[in-house]
Amino acid sequence: MYAAAAGSAERPAPFAEYWFLMHIWPGGRGGLEHLNSTQINYSSDWDSLRPAGRYATDYELKLAVLSHEFYHAWNVKRLRPKALGPFDYSREVHTPALWISEGLTSYYGDLTLLRAGLLTPQRYLDSIAQLLTEFEQQPGRSERSIEDTSWDTWFRPGVMGDTNLLNANYSYYDGGQIAGHLLDFAIRQATGNQKSLDDWMRLLYQRHALPKPGFEPEDAVRAANEVAGRDIGEIFRRYISGKEPVPYETFFGYAGIQVDRMPAPSLAWIGVSVTRDDDGRARINNITPGSPAEDAGLDRGDVIVAVDGKVVDQDAYLKTMEERKPGDTLKLAVIRRGEMKEISLTAVPYPYTIFKLRPVENPTEAQRKIYESWVGRK
Template sequence: MSAVRYRITPSHPEAHLFEVEIDIADPAPDGQRLSLPAWIPGSYMIREFARHIVRIEARDGIRAVPLTKIDKHTWQAAPCEGVLRVRYEVYAWDLSVRAAHLDTTHGFFNGSSVFLMVHGAEQQPCEVDIRPPAGRTYKEWRVATTLPEAGGRAGARRHGFGLYRAASYDELIDHPVEMGSFALHTFKACGVPHEVVITGHHDIDAARLCEDLRRICEWQIRLFGEPAPFERYVFLVMAVGDGYGGLEHRSSTALLCSRNDLPAPGAAAMSDAYRGFLGLCSHEYFHAWNIKRIKPAAFEPYDLTHENYTRLLWAFEGFTSYYDDLALVRSGVITQDDYFKLLAKTVTQVMRGGGRLKQSLADSSFDAWVKYYRQDENAPNAIVSYYTKGALVALALDLTLRSKTRGAVSLDDVMRHLWQAHGQTGVGVPEDGVRRAAEAVSGLKLKKFFAEATEGTEDLPLDDLLRAVGVELGYEAAGSTPVLGAKTANEGDTVKLTQVLDHGAAQRAGLSAGDVLVALDNLRITASSLDALLKRRQPGDEVKINAFRRDELMKFRVRLDAAPADQAKIVIAPRVSAPARALLKQWLGRG
């Protein structure tokens, strides 16, 4: 038996409770300390998973061992003899990709939200016995995970309950587990077995999904070079009525999607929703290289007790966001025109946020813990996304390298360099490591480029860079209807301002986030009438708006603005030179 053995049982699915037991063969002589991570790698926010532990006790044989809680997620056991057994219950009702969820239809957990870390044994091999819930109701349940089976008579069989193993605590918590009566589909990419596990009601064209994923996965494996860094990969998909999210792991990903995002049987055209789902899969798969193995030095190793700061998330999330859609077009899953639409959408998202002119990408990365993952009503005015603008920096760097080296070097070469120098060696990327890698493979001096793109707040020169590959970037207004310069949400038949944008009509008039709009020029504002009322006005018109702020009725005079020309459009230029055409083909081709 390993020095540390875990057992996890969905003991009360109807109450959303997992029971976890830990047997520690050699507890610390002065008293064993245990703690639960405060966050999960890939989601940069303190989540305090220990708050979901509802009961905990420890025993040494038949004798109770006192446990003292010494901070919000750490317990200290009294000194004891023999095997220390810690038993506790975890409340699992977080339907997301980050924590744990359990009911009578399925169970899901990330190890970081259910397995206490045994201090002093973090690097030791451990075992986990995954047990089924009791009762005939659950006789069809099985298990999906990339945790290695323990082997031997006690070891679990593939997709079965039983004993699994991990080389360390870090490995243990990097293999999420799904249990239930899920659908299972398989394919191979570059000879590597892949599984698509889907939980929740759905009706899909499984053959199409597997073929599209195969092409995407093979392109990514070949980008970095065979063999893939895993022996098997699993897409764990939770299909719901309305949902979206993904979290990367070393040989799997947990995904949350709307069931309508999945490809419908017999559908000839690719829907926008399905295209988006493929982009999500592509994004999380790319992370198997870029963040799970190519890591910032600040993450080597992770300290899961508190924030781990780096100014490089724009490279790890942003570059991955660039390649997720690029992989779709390069693998032939979507067309060039489709890719331009996706790229234009990313440009639009960045340009519509005033925060891009205030916060640098490096600062956005550093402050992710308190800003990006904890957005409020002022977020569009105050922050820039290291996902979307990071993707545009990747685009700008890629096109810069291609243009200045006449196609000899691209961002692909930089990623391969990072993989060989850091991903395959386990050496973390220093804070200036991405710039140094780009300079090393290209021979160019790029200090100014990176300073302006990641430390500055000026807009990127995308129009010039795209023109060099025969592509035009333009902007147009989303429509002719005048705008308030605010984002709204419908609550029943009422309309509430959720975000008021800098320098917009609503802000100038004194309206604030949280205000409930009541009337425009003495006509009632409802969820269905606001747009119609605005359409009857012209930019520059002054209107009277009545709104409730808390329980006070207030009046505002609002001078309406024209819709801003901030919707990007990307098309092939009418005239493309031969060198530009060659660069374009190379950029959107297969390498």
């Protein structure tokens, strides 16, 4: 019964039942896909409404992880790049195609929440806008292509010792999720909305899913051209294998979505990104080259414990930073390898663009058709 509910009469789901194993525990968080189940770890209660990055709440993030892991039952557990199967656990296995395996899983994970009515269209667009904002801030964007970042996965910090790749690399989950938008809108535009990325995924699945040996990167491009009915290899060459700036306006425009790029010079910026440590404090996980933080000598691994003499956890630190203005001087107390240090620095104007997405007011008939079917309204 479950197989039919998660698939359709012609395309039943490839399992009889599927188990979501949720662990709420005081450690880290993450999910791991299995053939017919997933194990997901969380350190906050199921219904926590704390903000969670580009997701409005922890609860929304949990839904996105559940959705992502469930999609892996098809993409990765059964359809995978040839290099990944059978998996050789005795060595690093490199492939440029993890943007398909992880990024498109994130694309469909989030999109499914929208199509299922768990997110409103504007809430979904807000989260994608934030994804674009964060993606375009990555110093590595001009250094590596989305495919390069997949190839480099074994060199990520924490995987193979402590590297400085954060400033030369970025997430292929994010890059692939953005590529999903480009390809989906391009296929819909090329076919008058007769075909979409859904058809592309199905074609790849039909041709390359287990027990077949998997796909090569060029199989993915060929299938996209077939589904689109014309050569759209340029999108792969320029924005996925290549690292050209993406004309988001063009691609989102096919669906009648307006892309606004807004400078935010009134926001304060010091060039630090943080993650939450086990005690809920802000631990610096990267310093942007050429930033006030670099000049002042802040370092990766420093734990920020106070700002201007006031003790802060991560939430309070982020809130404090939001309230500061360019030109403000801050005194940060940090713990570095067991020693307390005080470091002063001056915030500068936010140097990046903030993206906003919204439906255009008067879409053409073609735009309206693409938008409506893309969000799941038939």
